[in-house]
Amino acid sequence: MLTGPHGPSCGAFRLQPAAAGVDARLQIRSPQQTYHPSLPHPITNTQSVIMPTMKAVAFTPGPVSGLHIIEHERPTATGRDILVRIKAISVNPVDTKCRQGKFPADPVLGWDAAGIVAECGPEVTRWKVGDEVMYAGALGRQGTNAQFSVVDERIVGRKPKNWDWADAASLPLVGLTAWELLIDHFNLSLDKPNPGTLLIINGAGGVGTAAAQLASRVLKIPRVISTASRPETIAWCKQNGATDTIDHHKPLDTQLKELGVENVEYNAVLYGPTPGYVEQLIKTAAPRGKIGSIVESDDPIPLADAFSKALSFSWVFMLSRPMYNHDLEFQGEALDKMATLAEEGVLTSFATEKYKFTIENLRKIHQLLESGKAIGKQVLVLEDDDITEA
Amino acid sequence: MLTGPHGPSCGAFRLQPAAAGVDARLQIRSPQQTYHPSLPHPITNTQSVIMPTMKAVAFTPGPVSGLHIIEHERPTATGRDILVRIKAISVNPVDTKCRQGKFPADPVLGWDAAGIVAECGPEVTRWKVGDEVMYAGALGRQGTNAQFSVVDERIVGRKPKNWDWADAASLPLVGLTAWELLIDHFNLSLDKPNPGTLLIINGAGGVGTAAAQLASRVLKIPRVISTASRPETIAWCKQNGATDTIDHHKPLDTQLKELGVENVEYNAVLYGPTPGYVEQLIKTAAPRGKIGSIVESDDPIPLADAFSKALSFSWVFMLSRPMYNHDLEFQGEALDKMATLAEEGVLTSFATEKYKFTIENLRKIHQLLESGKAIGKQVLVLEDDDITEA
Numbered sequence: 001m002l003t004g005p006h007g008p009s010c011g012a013f014r015l016q017p018a019a020a021g022v023d024a025r026l027q028i029r030s031p032q033q034t035y036h037p038s039l040p041h042p043i044t045n046t047q048s049v050i051m052p053t054m055k056a057v058a059f060t061p062g063p064v065s066g067l068h069i070i071e072h073e074r075p076t077a078t079g080r081d082i083l084v085r086i087k088a089i090s091v092n093p094v095d096t097k098c099r100q101g102k103f104p105a106d107p108v109l110g111w112d113a114a115g116i117v118a119e120c121g122p123e124v125t126r127w128k129v130g131d132e133v134m135y136a137g138a139l140g141r142q143g144t145n146a147q148f149s150v151v152d153e154r155i156v157g158r159k160p161k162n163w164d165w166a167d168a169a170s171l172p173l174v175g176l177t178a179w180e181l182l183i184d185h186f187n188l189s190l191d192k193p194n195p196g197t198l199l200i201i202n203g204a205g206g207v208g209t210a211a212a213q214l215a216s217r218v219l220k221i222p223r224v225i226s227t228a229s230r231p232e233t234i235a236w237c238k239q240n241g242a243t244d245t246i247d248h249h250k251p252l253d254t255q256l257k258e259l260g261v262e263n264v265e266y267n268a269v270l271y272g273p274t275p276g277y278v279e280q281l282i283k284t285a286a287p288r289g290k291i292g293s294i295v296e297s298d299d300p301i302p303l304a305d306a307f308s309k310a311l312s313f314s315w316v317f318m319l320s321r322p323m324y325n326h327d328l329e330f331q332g333e334a335l336d337k338m339a340t341l342a343e344e345g346v347l348t349s350f351a352t353e354k355y356k357f358t359i360e361n362l363r364k365i366h367q368l369l370e371s372g373k374a375i376g377k378q379v380l381v382l383e384d385d386d387i388t389e390a
Numbered sequence: 391m392l393t394g395p396h397g398p399s400c401g402a403f404r405l406q407p408a409a410a411g412v413d414a415r416l417q418i419r420s421p422q423q424t425y426h427p428s429l430p431h432p433i434t435n436t437q438s439v440i441m442p443t444m445k446a447v448a449f450t451p452g453p454v455s456g457l458h459i460i461e462h463e464r465p466t467a468t469g470r471d472i473l474v475r476i477k478a479i480s481v482n483p484v485d486t487k488c489r490q491g492k493f494p495a496d497p498v499l500g501w502d503a504a505g506i507v508a509e510c511g512p513e514v515t516r517w518k519v520g521d522e523v524m525y526a527g528a529l530g531r532q533g534t535n536a537q538f539s540v541v542d543e544r545i546v547g548r549k550p551k552n553w554d555w556a557d558a559a560s561l562p563l564v565g566l567t568a569w570e571l572l573i574d575h576f577n578l579s580l581d582k583p584n585p586g587t588l589l590i591i592n593g594a595g596g597v598g599t600a601a602a603q604l605a606s607r608v609l610k611i612p613r614v615i616s617t618a619s620r621p622e623t624i625a626w627c628k629q630n631g632a633t634d635t636i637d638h639h640k641p642l643d644t645q646l647k648e649l650g651v652e653n654v655e656y657n658a659v660l661y662g663p664t665p666g667y668v669e670q671l672i673k674t675a676a677p678r679g680k681i682g683s684i685v686e687s688d689d690p691i692p693l694a695d696a697f698s699k700a701l702s703f704s705w706v707f708m709l710s711r712p713m714y715n716h717d718l719e720f721q722g723e724a725l726d727k728m729a730t731l732a733e734e735g736v737l738t739s740f741a742t743e744k745y746k747f748t749i750e751n752l753r754k755i756h757q758l759l760e761s762g763k764a765i766g767k768q769v770l771v772l773e774d775d776d777i778t779e780a
Contacts, residue, residue: 180700184678187577275690287716298694299694300691301690301691301693303691304686304687304688306705307686309707310574313703314700314701320678321677323698326677327677
């Protein structure tokens with residue numbers, strides 16, 4: 001397990017030890033190590049002079065009050081990295097887990113941004129200064145809660161032309177998670193019809209929103225059943241492509257039966273605990289059905305009853321590719337495809353709330369995500385390229 | 391869990407409760423239920439008159455001495471079933487598990503046969519009387535340890551023309567298991583190259599033999615590493631397509647490292663315990679790698695450390711399709727494709743031992759399989775269409 005700046009990971013989120021082939025950037029510095037960056041030089045992009053320092057939001061592990069603005073050296077783009085002037089960001093559950101100290105992260109959180117390319121590393125081929133982009137980024141690097149961040153060009157996609165910065169920032173992490181869930185793990189096809197039923201546990205969250213849209217509008221799965229229990233979450237699920245909703249507070253099998261669904265080919269666990277949901281989903285899974293979960297668990301997975309149906313279980317973790325520096329192009333290409341789908345009106349924004357990027361608003365969104373009641377995506381916009389206290 | 395003729399399943403092999411949509415044939419009769427078959431009529435095929443009764447081998451749960459010849463009503467073909475005059479059979483670990491009473495089965499065991507179609511049900515379209523076929527069959531039906539058995543035509547393939555009965559009987563169950571492992575679960579392509587590495591735990595067994603041949607000769611996986619520890623098993627693995635062997639009695643990760651293999655895309659667990667091997671394989675699995683196991687386990691699967699790599703785990707169970715009456719055509723088509731590959735010399739016989747079908751030889755093969763030392767497949771031939779004591 002990695003030891004981060006705030007001590008060893010203590011929660012459910014377990015990282016693999018860094019091994020040969022793993023991106024060296026994962027070797028997060030401990031606080032004891034002195035950090036002497038070569039001072040960045042001021043550079044010019046199409047908009048303005050970029051100063052050698054910038055504002056960013058750091059955290060101290062614990063409650064949301066630990067989120068605070070710092071002056072931070074502006075990173076520089078080397079190798080295949082691009083430097084992006086950030087226009088908007090969104091917040092994901094991974095941010096709150098890092099803030100709680102559940103697993104190690106750079107002191108600057110944030111895994112979603114839309115912005116403008118400000119500088120290109122010498123090996124960059126996909127982008128040029130001034131391009132409008134969106135990306136989720138990587139664990140173990142400075143996050144997007146800042147005025148600038150650097151990111152490997154291969155995991156960056158272009159911003160949909162007809163989406164504003166906030167809408168674009170709502171897409172990458174949940175869009176890529178849903179894409180990898182459905183296309184990588186469930187092996188659904190972009191080129192031909194995909195018969196069957198998809199069941200989404202927690203349909204109204206960010207990944208649930210993206211998965212329902214992709215499943216119904218892009219992959220044309222005829223039946224997309226999302227779990228939701230409140231009128232507003234039910235409405236949001238249906239608006240985003242769910243053909244039916246059921247209540248995750250009640251037994252799933254009887255509700256599926258009432259819908260006339262005998263078995264479910266594709267089962268997405270987007271809310272934990274994973275072992276408990278797996279036990280339920282095995283009962284209604286179709287023979288050779290698939291279960292994918294984004295909710296990490298230290299507990300083993302109870303799969304004994306899945307044998308006779310020859311079921312599969314997959315962990316879905318969008319940050320895995322950048323973590324292992326593995327098949328990075330897949331993510332840039334997927335984001336570009338989703339940008340096209342957004343421009344065609346097939347995908348619609350996942351954002352439900354857009355605010356000015358202030359510490360106060362960031363704290364509120366962390367709290368909303370921790371409540372488990374968030375619907376869609378919450379986005380923060382850097383007005384005048386700035387991050388402020390309130 | 392099903393209750394079979396010998397009481398409830400008590401072992402590791404756990405069956406799903408019969409549910410709507412599950413083949414009704416799985417509702418195995420309890421000994422208390424009276425059984426009044428309509429007496430079969432004598433019929434004629436191209437070879438001989440078929441009598442209304444036949445010889446079969448029944449078992450009483452326990453040691454191999456419980457295997458004994460009985461006079462059994464000859465089944466008749468109805469619906470999409472064909473009646474097959476059996477020429478050769480092979481034995482699989484599932485036979486020994488049933489015999490030990492670990493899970494319910496018809497009193498006549500056996501899930502591999504090659505033979506001649508003797509009668510066709512009224513809805514049969516794929517076969518005619520006199521066709522030479524091979525099949526694995528289904529749980530919950532009379533098995534192939536008999537002079538005749540009936541089988542759904544959709545899970546039957548044609549016998550390779552240039553293979554004898556014994557060689558043909560060596561193929562279906564392990565061939566289909568390897569086929570479903572590699573093509574269904576690992577999603578490898580028959581039409582384009584499949585880069586990467588396949589690691590086979592227990593390369594010399596029946597499924598390991600079939601998997602190595604398919605992986606190296608058909609799917610063109612460049613590196614196929616089988617575990618084997620004895621000179622004869624190492625030789626057999628290499629003869630069947632393994633590019634390397636390692637010893638499953640020693641830590642796998644260090645041996646893979648010595649071979650220069652940093653990570654493994656495809657991991658096949660063909661020998662238990664599954665949880666223990668999964669823990670080892672996670673360490674060396676490639677990001678988004680796949681683990682498939684044919685070894686059922688009541689214990690949950692320790693997948694916590696698989697999260698950051700976004701790994702998948704699949705149960706592979708060839709008898710699942712017939713059990714759930716689901717996508718049966720897949721198996722008949724796969725067997726036909728393997729017959730063509732056999733005729734082209736791409737696949738070679740999995741049989742290592744061929745004997746006359748006597749009770750004595752059947753008992754010896756059960757014991758060999760239970761020892762865990764079997765290499766390839768053991769086949770029994772019905773000389774003069776007969777089963778004898780010795």
